[in-house]
Amino acid sequence: MSNKDGLVNTIITAVVLCLVCSTIVSITSIGLRERQAQNKALDKKKNVLMAAGLLDAAGAQKISEIFSERIETRIIDLATGEDVTSEYENPDEFDPEPLMMEREHRIDLSNDRDLAQIRQREVRAPMYVIKTSESDRTPAGYVFPVRGKGLWSTLRGFLAIDAELKNSIGITFYQHAETPGLGGEIEADYFRDAWKGAKIFDDKGSVVLKITKARVEENKNEIDSLSGATITSVGVERLVRFWMGADGFGPKLQNLRDSK
Numbered sequence: 001m002s003n004k005d006g007l008v009n010t011i012i013t014a015v016v017l018c019l020v021c022s023t024i025v026s027i028t029s030i031g032l033r034e035r036q037a038q039n040k041a042l043d044k045k046k047n048v049l050m051a052a053g054l055l056d057a058a059g060a061q062k063i064s065e066i067f068s069e070r071i072e073t074r075i076i077d078l079a080t081g082e083d084v085t086s087e088y089e090n091p092d093e094f095d096p097e098p099l100m101m102e103r104e105h106r107i108d109l110s111n112d113r114d115l116a117q118i119r120q121r122e123v124r125a126p127m128y129v130i131k132t133s134e135s136d137r138t139p140a141g142y143v144f145p146v147r148g149k150g151l152w153s154t155l156r157g158f159l160a161i162d163a164e165l166k167n168s169i170g171i172t173f174y175q176h177a178e179t180p181g182l183g184g185e186i187e188a189d190y191f192r193d194a195w196k197g198a199k200i201f202d203d204k205g206s207v208v209l210k211i212t213k214a215r216v217e218e219n220k221n222e223i224d225s226l227s228g229a230t231i232t233s234v235g236v237e238r239l240v241r242f243w244m245g246a247d248g249f250g251p252k253l254q255n256l257r258d259s260k
C-alpha cells in the first residue's frame, strides 16, 4: 500500500474537503443574505398590493413603483392607536417581529385575549394607507398585517379594509405551512375572491365576519369554510377578529372612525 492511500492521508483529504465545502456554503449564504432580505421585503410589498387589489400578475415587476405611488406606511402604537411614524426614518423597513425578542417591544396575551393564538404581540405595528391616486392622498382604504395559528403553522398575511371601515377589499397570505389542497387553499383565488366586499364590521365597528360551513348566501359577512380544512378556516376567522379587535388595530380603527 502506497503512503498516498494511508489512513492519515485519507483523514487529511476528508478534513480539507469538509473545510472547503463548508467555506463555500458559508460564503454563499452570507453573500446571498442581502438579496434574500431584499426579496423578502419585495414579497411583503407585493402582498400588501395584492390585498389592496392594486396588483395583477402582469404587474409583478412594477411592485416597488406601484407601492411608492399608492401606499403610505404608517407605524402605529397598537394599545393607543397613536400614529408614531414620525419617529422612524424609514417606515417601510419597520419589521416588528424581530424586535419582539426584547421585552419592551412585546406584550404577553393571556389565553382569554389570545384569539389568534400568537401568545405575544408587538407593541408597534405597521399599517398601510391606500392612496386614491399618486397625487390624491385621500385614503381609498387601509391594509393591516395579520397573523394567527392555523392547524400546523402561523399564518401571516394582509387584510385590506375599505375607507368606510366596513368591508374587506381583499386578503392575502404570504407565509404558512398548512397542507397543500386543504388549509393551503387560503392562497387559492376562489378563497381570496370571497373576501372582496365581504362585510367585516357592523355600524358600531364590531367585527361581524364569520367563516362558516353553512353559509347563508345573502349574508355578506359570511365566507365559505375551506372543505376538509375547518381548523385552518377557524384560524383565519380568529386572526381577523383578533387583529381588527381591541387587542389588535381596534384603537387605531376607532381613531379613524372618530376623525371622519
Ligand SMILES: Cc1cc2nc3c(=O)[nH]c(=O)nc-3n(C[C@H](O)[C@H](O)[C@H](O)COP(=O)(O)O)c2cc1C
Pocket (backbone or CB within 6 Å): 151, 152, 178, 179, 180, 182, 183, 184, 226, 227, 228, 229, 230, 231, 232, 233
Ligand atoms: C395529512 C392531513 C393534513 C391535514 N391538513 C389540514 C390543514 O392544513 N388544515 C385543516 O384545517 N385541516 C387539515 N386536516 C384535517 C383536520 O385534521 C380536520 O380533520 C379538518 O380540519 C376538519 O375539517 P372538515 O370538518 O371540513 O372535514 C388534515 C388532515 C390530514 C390527515
